[in-house]
Amino acid sequence: MAGRVTRFAPSPTGPLHLGHAFSALTVWDRARGGAALLRIEDIDQSRCRPEWEAQIFDDLHWLGLNWPEPVMRQSTRANAYRGALDRLAAMGLTYPCRCTRADIRAAMSAPQEGAATGPDGLIYPGTCRGRSMSEAGPGDAIRLDMKRALTRAGARRFFETGEHEGWHELGPLDRSAGDVVLARRGFGTSYHLAVVVDDAAQGVTEVVRGADLFQATAIHVLLQSLLDLPQPAYHHHRLIRDPAGKRLAKRDDARALANYRAEGLSPADIRAMVGFTPSAP
Numbered sequence: 118m119a120g121r122v123t124r125f126a127p128s129p130t131g132p133l134h135l136g137h138a139f140s141a142l143t144v145w146d147r148a149r150g151g152a153a154l155l156r157i158e159d160i161d162q163s164r165c166r167p168e169w170e171a172q173i174f175d176d177l178h179w180l181g182l183n184w185p186e187p188v189m190r191q192s193t194r195a196n197a198y199r200g201a202l203d204r205l206a207a208m209g210l211t212y213p214c215r216c217t218r219a220d221i222r223a224a225m226s227a228p229q230e231g232a233a234t235g236p237d238g239l240i241y242p243g244t245c246r247g248r249s250m251s252e253a254g255p256g257d258a259i260r261l262d263m264k265r266a267l268t269r270a271g272a273r274r275f276f277e278t279g280e281h282e283g284w285h286e287l288g289p290l291d292r293s294a295g296d297v298v299l300a301r302r303g304f305g306t307s308y309h310l311a312v313v314v315d316d317a318a319q320g321v322t323e324v325v326r327g328a329d330l331f332q333a334t335a336i337h338v339l340l341q342s343l344l345d346l347p348q349p350a351y352h353h354h355r356l357i358r359d360p361a362g363k364r365l366a367k368r369d370d371a372r373a374l375a376n377y378r379a380e381g382l383s384p385a386d387i388r389a390m391v392g393f394t395p396s397a398p
Contacts, residue, residue, distance in 0.1 A: 129169035132373035198306035213253035240295035272342035
């Protein structure tokens with residue numbers, strides 16, 4: 118465990134809830150003897166708010182967590198993301214996509230296409246795959262040609278330290294994920310690309326996050342291989358759910374940490390509510 122570098126990377130689009138608390142506590146616990154970093158994932162400037170970022174800092178400090186300063190913010194990293202995109206484009210692995218979500222739903226309604234879903238929802242049917250990057254317009258998204266990427270990549274597996282500990286193969290991502298988006302309209306990047314570039318820049322050695330992102334890990338490992346970036350280990354933890362079994366979301370303000378704080382609960386109460394038990398030294 119000594120020397121492990123982990124990170125907690127929330128988006129300032131709403132209040133932290135019990136699920137975030139469990140994830141943050143797990144990140145800092147896994148980093149014991151190493152370093153736990155805080156990263157603000159604020160590429161969606163239309164939804165991010167300074168007050169939510171300030172609340173993130175307050176809630177984490179209240180939980181007893183601290184981190185090195187200054188924190189990394191994705192909103193300052195446009196050049197790094199552009200550099201990664203340019204490199205993938207130079208390999209002939211990207212193409213511009215003008216399809217809207219409605220276009221994709223319409224294409225997937227055709228009987229011959231089916232309705233397969235992957236980490237990003239409906240798997241893109243490849244409508245724009247024949248377009249060249251020279252045709253890219255300001256409103257286009259940029260997609261990864263998954264079949265070409267798989268042919269080019271070296272790494273084919275990743276190591277999981279969570280519940281399903283061991284080596285996991287990437288599998289047929291062209292069928293299970295499709296041509297994922299690497300840069301969205303108006304964003305300059307996507308979650309998949311930004312998280313890979315940022316983890317490498319911060320020297321993260323173990324990515325700690327919820328089990329809902331396990332399926333996306335193969336995409337991230339593929340991008341690491343294509344971009345010659347170091348591959349961290351991955352630790353996917355259990356999710357905190359409501360009484361109906363639904364995963365908590367930021368819109369579920371009733372379980373926001375700020376509300377529990379206002380009601381007089383302590384950090385120890387939060388740890389008990391989410392069932393957090395520190396690992397053995």
